[in-house]
Amino acid sequence: MDTKDILKNKINAGRQRMTTQRLIILDELKKVTSHPSAYEVYRMVQRKIANVSFGTVYRNLRLLEDLGLVQELNYGKKFSRYDGNTDNHYHISCEKCERMDDIPISIWKRLNKNTSNATGYEVKAHRIEFYGLCPKCQGEKRG
Amino acid sequence: MDTKDILKNKINAGRQRMTTQRLIILDELKKVTSHPSAYEVYRMVQRKIANVSFGTVYRNLRLLEDLGLVQELNYGKKFSRYDGNTDNHYHISCEKCERMDDIPISIWKRLNKNTSNATGYEVKAHRIEFYGLCPKCQGEKRG
DNA sequence: GTATTTGCAAATACTTTGCAAAACC
C-alpha cells in the first residue's frame, strides 16, 4: 500500500479531504529518516509546491499526527522534529551535530508495566530520548 | 546543609552573586514536589517578594539549572516545568489533570549501556517520560 | 453546491534580552 492509499484510508474515516499539500507533506516525511523540523519539512515540500505556506505545513503535520501517521518529537528542544515512522521506537540524538537516529523499542517492553507497579498510575505510554555523541562526532574535538 | 549554603557553594565557584531572588526561587522550588511551571514559580516567589519580575525568574531558573541545582522538564509540552530535586529520577504525568510524580531511576540503570551497544553512540544521558492516569483520575469519567 | 482546505498575515504564548537603576561583595 503506497502513501496515498494509507492517507486516503485514514482520511475517509473522518470528513477530511485529500489534498496535494497533505499528501506531499506525508510523502516527503516518509522518504527521510532525518527527523526534520517543521521548517525543514516546509522547505522539502516547497520543492514540490512552490507557493505552499508555512501554516499549511503546521496544520497538516498536526492533522497527520492526529491520524497516527506521523510522530512529533518535541522534548527538550526549542522546536519539534517530525518522524514519518510510527512504529514503536526510541530516538537518540547527538549533542554536537543534532543528528537523530532510531532505536528499536523491543528491548524494553516491560517499562510500562514496571512503572505502573511502582506508581499506581495506569500507564498509557512513555517516551525516551537518549543524548550523546554519534560515531562521527566521537572522534572530533568537542564543539 | 540548607538551601542557602548549597547555593553559596555553587555560586562561589563562578563570579555570580547571592541575591534574595535567587535564593527564594531555589527555596520555593525545593519546598514542593509539584513540578511547577515558570509562571507558577513566579507566583510562589511573588508571595515573598511582591515586585519580583518574570524575567528574573526565568533568568534564575536557567542559572540554577546550569549550576545543577534545578532540573528543567520541557519535553512534550508547550511550557517547561521545573524540579528542585536533581537526584536521578524519571517522571510520570497524568494526561487528565497534568499532575506529575517522580519515579526512582535505579530500576533501569543499564539503559545507557544497552543503547550504546545498539547504536554506536557514546551515550551521555537519557530522559524518560511516562504518560497515563494517576490513581485519582482512573476512577473518574474521562475528560 | 457546499464544506473543507489553502495562502497569507496577524496573533499567540512562552521565553529571552537591552538597559538604566539597584544590589552585592
Added chain:
DNA sequence: GGTTTTGCAAAGTATTTGCAAATAC
C-alpha cells in the same frame, strides 16, 4: 567602586489562527 543582577518593557521565536479565495468531493 566596580561588576553583577534586577525590574521593566520590548523583542524574539515557534506555532496557531482568522479570513477570503481556492479546492475537493
